[in-house]
Amino acid sequence: MEMGLRATLSQELIEQIRYRTREGMKTAVRKGKATTCLADGYKLKLAYDGNGDRIPGLRDIDQKQADVIRWIFQQYADGVSPRDIAKKLNDQDTPGPRGAKWRDTAIRGHVSRGTGILNNETYIGRVVWNRRNYRKNPETERRVARSNKGGNWVVNDVPDLRIIDDALWAQVKARQKELGELFSYTTTNRLNAAHRPSYLLSGILECAECGGPYAIMAKDRYGCTNHKKRLPIDDLGGECCQNQKTILRNDVEDRILACLPAAFLHLGIFEEVANQVMQSQVAKLKSQPTQSQQLKAELQRVEQEQKNIIQQISGRAVEGRPRLTALDDLLDQLEEKRSTLTTQLQEPADANLNLEERLAELRAQTNPDTVRYIVDTLLFYLRDHADTATNQPFIDLVRQLVQKVVIGKTPGHQPATLEVHGRIASILAAMEASTILEERFKLLKHHDYLARHESGELDTELKRKKLLDAYAEELSVKRLEWQNIQVSVVAGAGFEPAAFRL
Template identity: 35%
Template sequence: MKAALYARYSSDNQREASIEDQLRLCRHYADKQGWTIVDSYTDRAISGASLLRPGIQELIHDALRGKFVVVLAEAMDRLSRDQEDIAGLFKRMAFANVRIVTLSEGDVTHLHVGLKGTMNALFLKDLADKTRRGLRGRVEEGKSGGGLCFGYDVIKQFAANGEPIRGDRTINEAEATIVRRIFADYLAGKSSRTIAWELNQEGVPGPQRAEWGPSTIHGNPKRGVGILNNELYVGRLVWNRLRYLKDPDTGKRVSRLNPESEWIVQDVPELRIVDQELWDKVKGRQRTLICEPTASGENALNDRRRPKHLFAGLVKCGCCGGGYTIISKDLLGCATARNKGTCGNRLNIRRDALEASVLSGLRTHLMEPELFKEFCDEFTREVNRLRSERGADLEGRKRELERVDRELDKAIQAILDGVPGAKLKDRIGALETRKAELIDLLANAEEPPPLLHPNMAEIFRRRISALHESLEGEDGKAEAAELFRTLVDQVTLVPDADKLAIVIRGDLAAMLRFAADKKNPALGEGGVLGRLLSQESLVAGTG
């Protein structure tokens, strides 16, 4: 029995040794069972509320490859605390014919998944409710409800019994001076972009010692975020303005605005940094710049919204990694250089010239016949290796199925020859069960990866040319543009003397799928080729 171990602890406040303790207990259990441990997987200081963890993802990947037949963990909540995730993990392991065993629950079954998954989800909700209750009590005493904003320092002090006293803050005079300067500059007519640019040029560190950006300053007035909207600067502590939810697809937290009736507001005059008159004038200027919806409900900015261009969001600066954005009607420039002033790349490029160059690169550089032939040769060798490994397993199962059929025939013939059926009942039952397992394994076995057509590079080039023609006309233009975007991962603009060199990174699996002109699962993200290419990209002009 080949076994894999998994261990996890949740936060930086927990002990690093927790991982080793979990693994030690699991190793002891595996030794008692006579299992062979082939690998161990860990996630350190990561919440169990999501499966987007490197350790658990690697475990799932190896399980689907057949590296082990049992996963051993201390308890189910180490694997996941989310009901949907633990059910999905259980389903994936069952598909891979891998058992899940924990020291607490033993062999994990559908019953465990249902009951324990619900209990773990309730535990997380109860923990969140208790945490919020404690924070609310602290805020109602005029103390911090968590987090530290620019302009303040945490006061570290202890009670007589040695327990830390939490939530006290004091004004950081150096940062408070920067806050007052931002308010004064904004009132004087400077834009948030200009203020951020000047602060970065002077080397003034921003919140969390990061660079200043326009959004750091102007933020969102309705949500109370941004330097210009932080009411703590006028001695007013507002808590519970926002609530945070975890996106089930990305695992990232997203904020939602709570009704104003749920806000907790406390006056803390000792923390005031900005005088009321300056605050009111700044709020007045903000209101003059806001475009309110019209009587029909339409936002006045909608008519001025720029159209989404062919490679919008994919163009990056080769110096700082920031995005290239539209800085005039047809000109693209580095957003970091323009908004923050911390990137030295001042070269701009016309949008139409960039799109023409990228389309030309897709036709002439990506999928070059000589380079693609070399890739085909390497790919074929890898496919043959995988086929030989998988073929050995398939042949073994086929031979075993033939042997089981022969054994069943012999047992039935023995009954016909007069042997009492009661003596052969258990034997026949075991053979029938094994036969059903083998038929299921053979039916669900992965097909060998497809071999690539040697002329696929030329087919790709012809289809790109046809797609380019579709962009010229209105019919099918939107569909063609969306398909182009799936082929390109990133367009990087690298300064080269007084010009910009263009580097195109393409999704090779998507290009092969496009050239094949069909939705072939084996070429997709979950297919064999998709897994072989999951970490690869093709770069125009570099091979």
């Protein structure tokens, strides 16, 4: 009986200590103080009260660590995975949490629990305490975390601790939501949908005969998986898919990518974007100070420095101290600079001419030919010569325009037919067939030229000229063939956009 009474009193004492500790922590949080270990990006703030004792629980931003936190958020918003971010940080020898190596879980954390760097609301100046409580499991002697209801949370705004701005925080949350939806609505293994595509068109290639996926069958060659596995298809009456047509990965990617510059530079899309860029740049240039205003500001600064030095010389003379040659030399230099600025201000200057020169240079940089060359070169290097981290935003952009590509079989050795579904199809459907084919031809030849140049094949001017002449001759022949070609556009099924057949 005595042992039972002692155990009861001991448990009651523990509960009282627990309650008082948590109440003390709650009061500290409401005062803006830290009650737990410091998160990355912060350091202890040394402040003392009237008695000279250090005030505990105060935090301040560690600028070096804060730069790392901002970089992590920006990388994730740009499409880089937490695993790749952790690898980059470890490669740079950046110290991780508590001095250990970086792990993707420390960055990713848990969205609903508010753990991990990407979910820490302290970085936006908002401290949330008491999200969870911990109890010991009497059987395993291990702590078990339990989530508290939102009404029990203690929330305090601390703007002095903000590291991440609202715009970047919103981008990260939007990407987390997008990836979360992939986990929530996948009918098979939920992890499969969240995997990044290995190639530009991975997962969106479809067989025209059975509707099954096209996947890599051999080295860089796509084929119908149902045909390879000889699986009976219900839509084919239990028969196996007979589409044995395969296609090289570079071939299908070339044919899809060749349509992108043609779409962007036609139908007024380029003009609309160029006008928006010009309006933005004109407003920016007009808001910048003119050359005359810059000279006046510089002249005022020089004159103020002269006054300060003269005051120092006068002060030394009053005190009976000897004059310094360094101050005299500096004063002479400032006087020479002031005379030059005064002369420049007296010269007539045409602010409008300066602005017009900048605008003319900007227009030269945004003409269709220059943009076309940049886009073509960018597509070539991004697809074949960039690393995964650089390629990922480019792949995401293309997959927003292309919903799926349906591959159909053709007799003999003829190239497979491609039917493109997505936003890009609606743009291509309104263009003339000859225009599309010519733009595709130019892009493919441009990529061929870059590949030959990279390999060192075009080492002389004569070889380059001969190759360009061959391209021009082939284009003139193709134009005659394209005069009577008509494009084929079909309506997509259900809510899909129009489909365009290449």
